[in-house]
Amino acid sequence: MVKVKNPWHRPVVIFLAAVIIVGIIIMVAISVIQNKPLHQKCKYGIVLDAGSSHTSVFIYEWPAEKENNTGMVRQKHTCNVQGKGISSYSANPQGAGASLQLCMEEAKQKIPAHRHPETPVYLGATAGMRLLRMENEEASDKVLDSVAHSLKSYPFSYQGARIISGQEEGAFGWITVNYLSKNLRKPTGTLGALDLGGASTQITFVPQQNIESYDNSIDFRLYGNDYHLYTHSFLCYGKDQALKLSMGKKLESTLKADKTDPIELRDPCFHPGYNFTRTVPNVFNTPCMREMKLANETFFHVGLGNWSQCQQSIRKVFNTIDCPYSRCSFNGVFQPSVYGDFGAFSAFFFVMDFLNLTSDTLATTKQKLAAYCSTPWKKIVENHPNIKEKYLSEYCFSATYILTLLEDGYKFTSNSWKDIRFIMKIGDSDAGWTLGYMLNLTNMIPAEAPDTPLMPYEGYVTFMFLFSLLILVLLLLVYFYFRRSTRTAQKDII
Numbered sequence: 001m002v003k004v005k006n007p008w009h010r011p012v013v014i015f016l017a018a019v020i021i022v023g024i025i026i027m028v029a030i031s032v033i034q035n036k037p038l039h040q041k042c043k044y045g046i047v048l049d050a051g052s053s054h055t056s057v058f059i060y061e062w063p064a065e066k067e068n069n070t071g072m073v074r075q076k077h078t079c080n081v082q083g084k085g086i087s088s089y090s091a092n093p094q095g096a097g098a099s100l101q102l103c104m105e106e107a108k109q110k111i112p113a114h115r116h117p118e119t120p121v122y123l124g125a126t127a128g129m130r131l132l133r134m135e136n137e138e139a140s141d142k143v144l145d146s147v148a149h150s151l152k153s154y155p156f157s158y159q160g161a162r163i164i165s166g167q168e169e170g171a172f173g174w175i176t177v178n179y180l181s182k183n184l185r186k187p188t189g190t191l192g193a194l195d196l197g198g199a200s201t202q203i204t205f206v207p208q209q210n211i212e213s214y215d216n217s218i219d220f221r222l223y224g225n226d227y228h229l230y231t232h233s234f235l236c237y238g239k240d241q242a243l244k245l246s247m248g249k250k251l252e253s254t255l256k257a258d259k260t261d262p263i264e265l266r267d268p269c270f271h272p273g274y275n276f277t278r279t280v281p282n283v284f285n286t287p288c289m290r291e292m293k294l295a296n297e298t299f300f301h302v303g304l305g306n307w308s309q310c311q312q313s314i315r316k317v318f319n320t321i322d323c324p325y326s327r328c329s330f331n332g333v334f335q336p337s338v339y340g341d342f343g344a345f346s347a348f349f350f351v352m353d354f355l356n357l358t359s360d361t362l363a364t365t366k367q368k369l370a371a372y373c374s375t376p377w378k379k380i381v382e383n384h385p386n387i388k389e390k391y392l393s394e395y396c397f398s399a400t401y402i403l404t405l406l407e408d409g410y411k412f413t414s415n416s417w418k419d420i421r422f423i424m425k426i427g428d429s430d431a432g433w434t435l436g437y438m439l440n441l442t443n444m445i446p447a448e449a450p451d452t453p454l455m456p457y458e459g460y461v462t463f464m465f466l467f468s469l470l471i472l473v474l475l476l477l478v479y480f481y482f483r484r485s486t487r488t489a490q491k492d493i494i
Ligand SMILES: Nc1ccn([C@@H]2O[C@H](COP(=O)(O)OP(=O)(O)O)[C@@H](O)[C@H]2O)c(=O)n1
Pocket: 050, 051, 052, 053, 054, 085, 126, 127, 128, 196, 197, 198, 199, 200, 201, 238, 239, 240, 346, 347, 350, 351
């Protein structure tokens, strides 16, 4: 028996296999490290939404190396400032700045200290401050100075405190919902935006028809796509101001019909059994209405709980007769037909969600709301002992106002009603104008699409892993094949 030994081939194969495996591991490790730092570096931004009813502080966060990709910015934290909106500090402007302290201290805790100096902070004030500016410009300037002074005292990068326009509020709300829905880099349609505040309401969408009025048209180029938007903001048509408009009209007609003392305002939008004493200036203290010559007179606000009469009374705050264009929403404002899906957020969501009316047909919504409005006030209070009576008493009015605004104002039909999605958040982030505002001011939405890698990061890692595995299996197969054929050759020789 002659045994032929090949003294070199087995160690060589093992050595080669080891080198290749180690090579692959190093290659994968390097590509992982190169594409994604081990510790994700985040950047931050702060936006204060100074609304008519309250101020909220939003902290946003995004991975530092991906800031130009759609959908990468997320809401890290929100803080609700105690007390009312900044416009309520007109008689005590210092109080406006001081009111922000607790939430700004919280922001200091939430954002890593080494990022503070580069973190931009913006304050945008909306309809409450627009109204204050109309009423008393000096007072509104003092309030803005006060909040600016307060924000500058923090270690962040202060970028300004200003009253944003209604067009900006509408357009940035639209950018937010479409950015969060990742609609902006896809050929698919976009989501219209419906925002209901306390003092104004906005409608923004990509229409199919021509926009006949210059004021309602906004053009954007985002990620290489052109968007031609219709937007309008109705000042005084937020739900709190609309309540004043509507009560004012009812009070006027009550006074015309019957001058008896005491004045009793019989209101179909409030529950049966509801009875509160109010003063006339309490209803008329707004630039949205001309003053009534009834200084300090009190009246009884008495609920009737009749939904259809309530809707009739609300219709009176919309002028749907005069229209200088081919078509209008109301008050002579041009509006093309609503088109596509809509996200309805802020008070649209809060009110409809509270009443469990976010997913019914228009007809069912009306039926359920009619039943709710006719529920006695005593029962409503019993069912919700933890909610402030002021808020609780207004849901029937607010929801009826929402239906009337959407149907009679914006001309949604029972068919297009199902295109409205009542939403509060998309993913982790609230729907609202603040995110869009920050994305715009930090240039995080480029006009042209940024260069994209051939493969997304996750796909790349998976690909590398599977590819390495394949090479390994092939190597093993070759090794075993080689070993078997050597053994067979050895046997043959034996
Ligand atoms: N949980 C909440 C929070 C706010 N809201 C209402 O949502 C509206 C928010 O308006 P806002 O303060 O943003 O006012 P604008 O300046 O946007 O008109 C107010 O009418 C609040 O009463 C609500 O109904 N439920």
